[in-house]
Amino acid sequence: PSREYLSFYAQYLPAVEINTTFYGTPTSKTLQKWFNSTPADFQFFIKMPKEITHTRRLENIGDLAENFCNHIAGHLMHKLAGFLYQLPPSFHYSPDHLKHVLNTVVPQYRNVVEFRHISWWTEEVLQTLEEHGIIFCGVSYPGNIPDAFIINNKEAVYYRMHGVPQLFKSRYDKLFLDKIAAEVQNANREVFLFFNNTFGTSGIINAIEMMNLLGFPTEVLKDN
Known part of the structure; x- marks a missing residue:
């Protein structure tokens, strides 16, 4: 429910x-x-x-x-x-x-x-x-906004992924997730990553994939 x-x-x-x-x-x-x-x-x-x-x-x-x-x-x-x-x-x-x-x-x-x-x-x-x-806030967003992983704070980083090329719909591929995971591991501070590609199951699947990449294995959905 x-x-x-x-x-x-x-x-x-x-x-x-x-x-x-x-x-x-x-x-x-x-x-x-x-x-x-x-x-x-x-x-x-x-x-x-x-x-x-x-x-x-x-x-x-x-x-x-x-x-x-x-x-x-x-x-x-x-x-x-x-x-x-x-x-x-x-x-x-x-x-x-x-x-x-x-x-x-x-x-x-x-x-x-x-x-x-x-x-x-x-x-x-x-x-x-x-x-x-x-x-x-760093962003992955359709259009001409840079998708750079931005660090401008001593304590934390914040990055939002909205879906590219289709806003809210597109699921991110492993190449992109690997790139972001590498940035997180090199950040040396608290990192908040949020997937806003919430149409269907794309966001949840990407979040679980990212957790696995970062060494926090979890499984909640199977992509059939």
Whole structure:
């Protein structure tokens, strides 16, 4: 049953990226259920609401971000790994936009920012985010965005795989997975990898394949 999906997932994988929070703030009851359904060392990354990242585009948000993050942290406690700010493709680089990013993230938490426009892939941006402790999210995404495995944080790396060439659908082949696995093994810090090619079973299969490549053998699905 769908209500038991998280507890099933957590038997095989060590972390999850929650996407439902993009559409609204979960209740205290829901957060408590997430906490109770997962092992003690399980980790959650929470996507920030679209009202903040897409509707208001990081402008005039007041205490929205801080209140949201504190609400989540108060219930997930030590299982909270951090927050993901996914920004729209129309959010191009500009000095003002960069300031909005820096002013929006809540500094007491681990923050990851995913850009969807190539104008953000510059040394200046990487360095500025590094100085503020913000993780620049590496991505595999259709189009002209580089799929580089980016390290700009002393503690952690974050990489999202959305499906290429078909967004959300394509399954990654062994050549690509081997490349990412090698990057992970050379990173010398905590690494979060999330597969967002969630149409069908592609994402789950790729996640299990990656776990096996990294030396954490597990089997949950057979690809028939």
